[in-house]
Amino acid sequence: MITVLRQKAFGRLWLSYTASAVATGLLPTALILAILDRHNGFTALGLVLGARTLGFLIGALPAGVIADRYPRAKALACSSLLRAAGAAAVALLLDLPTIALCAAVFLAGAGEGVFRSAYQALVGELVAEEHRHEANAATTLSLRVCLVAGPTAAVALHSGLGRTTSLLIAAALWLVSTALVAPLARGDRKPPETNETSRNALADFGHGLREARRHRWFLAGLAALIFWLALGEAAKYLMLPIIARDRFGGDWLIGAALGAYSLGAVGAAVLMSRWRPRRPGIPAMIMLGSYGLVPLSLAFAHHSWIIIACCAVGGAGIEIFNIPWFTAIQREVPQHLQARVSALDFLVSYGMSPLGLALLPAIIADVGGTTTLTVCGLLVIAAALLTLLVPGMATFTDPHHPKAPHTTPTPQAAEQK
Missing domain, CATH: 1.20.1250.20 (MFS general substrate transporter like domains)
Structure with missing residues (x-):
């Protein structure tokens, strides 16, 4: 690094x-x-x-x-x-x-x-x-x-x-x-201008959508991220304060759990600065799915350290996913389309979090917190692991599609090489 x-x-x-x-x-x-x-x-x-x-x-x-x-x-x-x-x-x-x-x-x-x-x-x-x-x-x-x-x-x-x-x-x-x-x-x-560049912003955005659809690993990972944000992350933010007060008698668990999440993420970032797995998609998707342990621990754990530990694992998991994910987009997507594909990534994944925060309270009121947390946790785990069935997911590449040509590196990049 x-x-x-x-x-x-x-x-x-x-x-x-x-x-x-x-x-x-x-x-x-x-x-x-x-x-x-x-x-x-x-x-x-x-x-x-x-x-x-x-x-x-x-x-x-x-x-x-x-x-x-x-x-x-x-x-x-x-x-x-x-x-x-x-x-x-x-x-x-x-x-x-x-x-x-x-x-x-x-x-x-x-x-x-x-x-x-x-x-x-x-x-x-x-x-x-x-x-x-x-x-x-x-x-x-x-x-x-x-x-x-x-x-x-x-x-x-x-x-x-x-x-x-x-x-x-x-x-x-x-x-x-x-x-x-x-x-x-x-x-x-x-x-650089390409034959895909137009003067119409909507047409340019459409080129980005077509490029995203070309990468099955990207679509599968984006689907798993939607479950992570709309169900896992939203369930944590909604239920952690309630569980902290009702089961553990105070708000201290909120700070401890969120702090453990951040420390896990920092530790994983340090680890990933030194570790380059040969098949990065496997640890990435397993660890992304590990976030399902957070709602499951909120549903069933009667010892606070279990919830804190699961939050630390979840924080580590998102960074073990994020770093090879961003690297794969920069490697597999042509340079002149990278910002559009990254924008789609942020738009879809982060747009799902408010949706989960809006819908889950009604579901919790209807079927109960324990059932909702259990289903959310299992779906987060299953969504991440099922993506490994997609060809190329283990390496974040498209084995059956030729790699699109990249543009000439900028002078700054050429100097670094």
Whole structure:
């Protein structure tokens, strides 16, 4: 991992990403605390958080087309500026009507939707294939550390310096992220035109859909991710607070379980920076399915350490999946389509989480928490393991399809080789 960070272009890109990740870690907690300080804070909170999710989904929809049509470093810089403007606007508009806050948070969410797809595609563009696994591990590690530290820092800043401090620091960090990626933008080139490039954004998005359908391993993995988010992750967030209070007598288990999840993810990122399995799809899908242990432990465990341990395994599992998954997209998908396929990945998978959070409460009320958690856990495990029946899933490749030609590497990537 140290080797890839020494490469000038990726090192600068990673620092830009890390500054953005610190801001991303601060923002949700900073938003919650700042809005709850308002006189109608609880009523406004759901609307504001929903606006951020909606902004992300709407931003992710055109993000792939934008990052495949225009220089990706410039797309990253613009998305960070958009997020900085959104965070700063929230800090300045806290006492204005809720609709103004929703609009500002929507901007920040839209910027995040563009940022993720552009970043993944730019890593594939700048980093030589033999170093992409380590590059994705470094990215995941910085994100997970920031997501662990961010909420604690936001609470401390809110208590010591006031409700707008964390928001303004997040805005400043996104400006730093913009400044770090700006030199890459000056040397960045527009992705090359191909016979699939059109002037119609919808047609370009359609090319991305066709490319995604060409990769059966991608479709199977995306289906497993939908179960992971809509059933596993949603069930955890809905039932963990209830189980903590009813079965274990307090909220301490919430922090312990979520902390164990984050520590498991960090440990797995370190492991994956050194480990390159020959058939990465096998450990990836087994460990993705291991998240089903989380709802199963919530359903049946009467010892808190079992729930905490299952959350740690689940956190490790998602990163043992994520790192080879992102690397496979960067390897198997042509460079001029990578952002569109990554955008589809983020759009479909993250769009399912709100759906699960919306539907599961009614199911829990109808059939009970234990039954719902059991079914959710078993479906998460089964969905992940069944994907291994798909040809090519074990290696995240399409053995029966010729690999589409990739575009010429950028000058930055050529220098690294």
